[in-house]
Amino acid sequence: MVPFTNLAEFQEGIGLFWRDPDLLLEALTHSSFSYEHPGHRHNQRLEFLGDAVLEIVVSEHLYRRLPDAPEGDLTKIRAAVVCEPALAHVAREMNLGTYLRMGRGEELSGGRERPSVLADALEALLGALYLDQGLEVARWFALQSLEPIISATLAGKGEADYKTRLQELLQKRSPEPLRYVIIKEEGPDHNKLFTAGVVYRGKVLGRGTGRTKKEAEQHAAREALVSFERVEQHH
Template sequence: MKKYLELEKILGHTFKDKKLLKHALLHRSYGNENKEYKKISNERLELLGDAVLDLVVTEYLYKNFKESSEGDLAKLKSMVVSEPVLAKISRKLKLGEYLFLSKGEEVTGGRDRSSILGDVFESVLGAIYLDSDLETARKYGLSHLVYEIEHIYENDELIDFKTALQEYSQRKYKEVPTYELIGEDGPDHAKFFKIGVFINSELVGSGEGKNKKTAEQKAAKHACDSLGIKYIETL
């Protein structure tokens, strides 16, 4: 009970139905070692929370990004409700510490696994919605997500710079960018690759990485920065 009170304080919501909070924290692995929870997990609440989150975020974007196209709003929404963002918020809330996990899931790092943490943010949101109403759930969700929305372009992990560059190149030059290996360093077991990206045979960006995919993404980002390209035009 003490742990629930601690978590409610962190969440800023006192549950009328404490069972909802517990269900929101029940990972499906817990039932493998506890027969009474064999058919109970947070997956149904996660589904509900996902729907609430989708509505809340879409509504916020619609009202606050009035000059954005439907396509840009869809891109932005998919970035905001992505696993990295939701897992980041769950880590801030320390939700991993309160999860009910199997011993096997716990020893393999389940409490800090992004997929699990992203899901539990949604299941808790679903629980708050059922315990109260949509307005309460909206306030809870946006209290954590507005900052992420306003700073989303600073999160390189979420942005597909290769797609942004390709769309720009096709629109302006009717040509697809090409990526070429322009250098590599290090021993065979620890290679470091340098990739250049070209448009009309002109080098527009370069990037380095431990694999070619990472280097290409960095090269595309370099090109986007140099050419003033934004993944979402109104940000």
């Protein structure tokens, strides 16, 4: 069980404090923990709510930020911003996986780093924040967390050839080539999950997962672009 001292540490890390700590604990509880410890509520209902909050917040933000964009473009951009790899990246940035309560089997199989688990937990966290402090605080938290991803996505107008964009960005800095490596393969042959890394000057700039190697590489490039966007915002 995650002790409340760790919950306090998590809240300090993200700069938000829940009035009802039980809501936060529920948001951080994976269903596998509830199966192994009956009586503990898991985060799937909060995930359902957080997904709806995220959609309305991002939709309104894009509507106001892009007053001339047609509906089709807004839909594509929103899909890129709230997709599983993007949400998992945000969750990793706040070290969310460390604070999740999960069953032993799920943890041993790498659940704390699984993109679907992290993305779902982030949505649950947003749902819990909405119930605890209302839409405006939830909006602030969501947009602050997602801004680097929104900006990186808008730079490509929602089209997800992140590998090309990363290549172009790095070529402006140095002619040294970048390369993609497959770090891990999980699952049976008919349902594999690949983890790719993009390497530049001997350093891993980003990691990504996908059902194909190409998809994993695109997500790795996306994570690298988001990291560059965050650095630019702080300069």
